[in-house]
Amino acid sequence: MNFNNQQEVENNVLELVWNNTNxxxxxxxxxxxxxxxxxxxxxxxxxxxxxxxxxxxxxxxxxxxxxxxxxxxxxxxxxxxxxxxxxxxxxxxxxxxxxxxxxxxxxxxxxxxxxxxxxFTEQMSIQRKLQASEDCYRNLVEFIPDAIFVENNGKIVFVNSPGVHLVGALSAKDVLGQSIWQYIITDDQAEFERKVLQAKKTNEPIVEQFKRLDGKIIWAEIIAMSIFFEGESVIQVLLRDVTLKKNYEEQLEFLAFHDPLTGLTNRRAFTDLMIKSIDEARIHERMLAILYIDIDKFKEINDSLGHDIGDELLKQFAKRLKEHVREQDILCRVGGDEFLVLIDGIKERKDILDVVDRLHTAFQVPYHINGMKILTTSSIGISCFPDNGNDSKSLILHADRALYKAKEKRNHFVFYNGNI
Missing domain, CATH: 3.30.450.20 (PAS domain)
Incomplete structure (x- = not known):
């Protein structure tokens, strides 16, 4: 590629980012x-x-x-x-x-x-709630004892009132004689026991899912330590319900990598996943494809019917995408009415066509929003690795060019070739 062509590609990529980034x-x-x-x-x-x-x-x-x-x-x-x-x-x-x-x-x-x-308004709102929750939590810790369990020979021999409440019991009688560890949900019991032994040595907390007697699942911060109780060496377990904190942290993490309207991955997360998929496809000599999709005449619908209808159309469109791609395919909302789909692990062009045909058929079905029947179609541009590019930028750029060609007819899909 000569300098002028390279400069043109770079300018096109910059223009694409400028116009489509969130x-x-x-x-x-x-x-x-x-x-x-x-x-x-x-x-x-x-x-x-x-x-x-x-x-x-x-x-x-x-x-x-x-x-x-x-x-x-x-x-x-x-x-x-x-x-x-x-x-x-x-x-x-x-x-x-x-x-x-x-x-x-x-x-x-x-x-x-x-x-x-x-x-960052939504993220900061969650952060403020998290901080308020933590401040409240500190006050509770200062004035109300944590849930405390004492276990001897695998059985609970003492529990305080917060402990009774934490496990969802009516009284201490419902808890005494049982093992506190029966409430812990873990896929690897041996690894959990190893962490408990380590925590007993360091007094460092561990966080695990906890199943109450009523079946409710919470997140609990657990501190286990050896103490003497009634003249015997026993295990004292302190538990704190950190479900709200855990949920807020998960929401913040989700917002960092997902589009808040549709729940699909955002451009940042999609690009990272795409780079990994290209590396694996190169190693295993597999193909992958990028679909660049937009909703035909979306702006007209959004302007004439309002942004609330437009947002609902985008959500229903994203749901339709999920329902008609494969489980391993990755979906992304670029911005506005533009979406990307990464089709990975394919061996031949037919695998791509199978997905595209399903999507193309699904896009013909009218949308029903607030009692209105909205009929719109979509255009799809397709680029393939390794034929149309060896990196994420070139594959997305070429899929976008194919989309531009498809939009000349609308309700159409086009594979990129060097002549576009």
């Missing part, structure tokens, strides 16, 4: 004004290019003074980046968002720096 990206000039902003900037913050004037060059700042702004510009002029940090930014409608912000000094032509914003 993150707000904008360029800053040497005078501090915004020179350009991508579609997600307007989608997240509501501001458009015409809103940025000399008098009002950063209307979305909530508390930055002109002096602080100048200091920031000075850092960029010195070639210094500003790494990720959480801050506040104001939407055009006045709503204040939590934003994960970062800036990269460029100092090239008219561009001084590039900024990137990610809407």
């Amino acid at each position: 993150d707000a990206i904008f360029t800053i000039g040497y005078d501090g004004r915004i020179l350009s902003a991508n579609p997600s900037f307007t989608s997240i913050l509501g501001w458009e290019q015409v809103d940025f004037t000399e008098v009002n060059c950063f209307p979305f700042f909530t508390n930055m003074t002109p002096e602080e702004h100048e200091q920031q510009l000075s850092l960029f002029k010195q070639g210094q980046d500003i790494p990720y940090y959480v801050t506040k930014r104001k939407r055009k409608d006045g709503k204040v968002l939590d934003i994960l912000a970062s800036y990269r000094a460029i100092n090239n032509g008219e561009v001084l720096a590039v900024g990137m914003y990610k809407d």
Whole structure:
């Protein structure tokens, strides 16, 4: 590939990212004004290019003074980046968002720096709930004893009131004489016993799933230690219900790698999985395919029927995707009405066609939303490894070009070839 062709590919990839990423990206000039902003900037913050004037060059700042702004510009002029940090930014409608912000000094032509914003409002809300839960938890620990069990020769010989409540019993009689370990859910009993022995030596907590007498599953933090009780060496077990904390952590982890509307993987997670799949396909000399899909005339539906209908259509579309691909296939919402599908572990082109045919047929079925029958179709662009590229960027780019060709007819699918 000569330099001009390589430059064209790189420009196409950059344009694809600029237009389709879920993150707000904008360029800053040497005078501090915004020179350009991508579609997600307007989608997240509501501001458009015409809103940025000399008098009002950063209307979305909530508390930055002109002096602080100048200091920031000075850092960029010195070639210094500003790494990720959480801050506040104001939407055009006045709503204040939590934003994960970062800036990269460029100092090239008219561009001084590039900024990137990610809407972190939901993640921070969960984080605040987690912090509030932890603060409440600390107060409880200070004023109310933990669940305490004393076990001797495999049987519980003492339990306090919080312990009775934790296991879902009515009284201590329901618990005494049993083994505390019978409540622990584990796939590897030997490994669990090894962790308990280690915890007894270090007093370090372990976290396991715990099944109460009523069948409810909770997450429990367990500390086991050897003590003397009534003149004998016994095991004392302290348990704390950390289900809320565990759930919040799982929600934060899920949001980091998934699209919040459809539940599909986001672009970041999809790219990581795609790189791993390409490496494995290369080692085992297998094929894989990338489907780039969008919903025909989605913008018209969204504009005419409203965003609530549009969002529900996207959710139903994602559900339809899940139902008509294979279990091992990976789905991603790129942004808007654009989706990616990674078809892995295939031996021949027919395997790809089987999946594409199922999807193409499924997309003909009308959607039913709020009593309305919505008939829309979808277009699909397809690229294959290794014939159409050896890396994630080129495969996605070529699938996008094939999609562009398919959209000329709509309700159509096209395999990429070098002539597109």
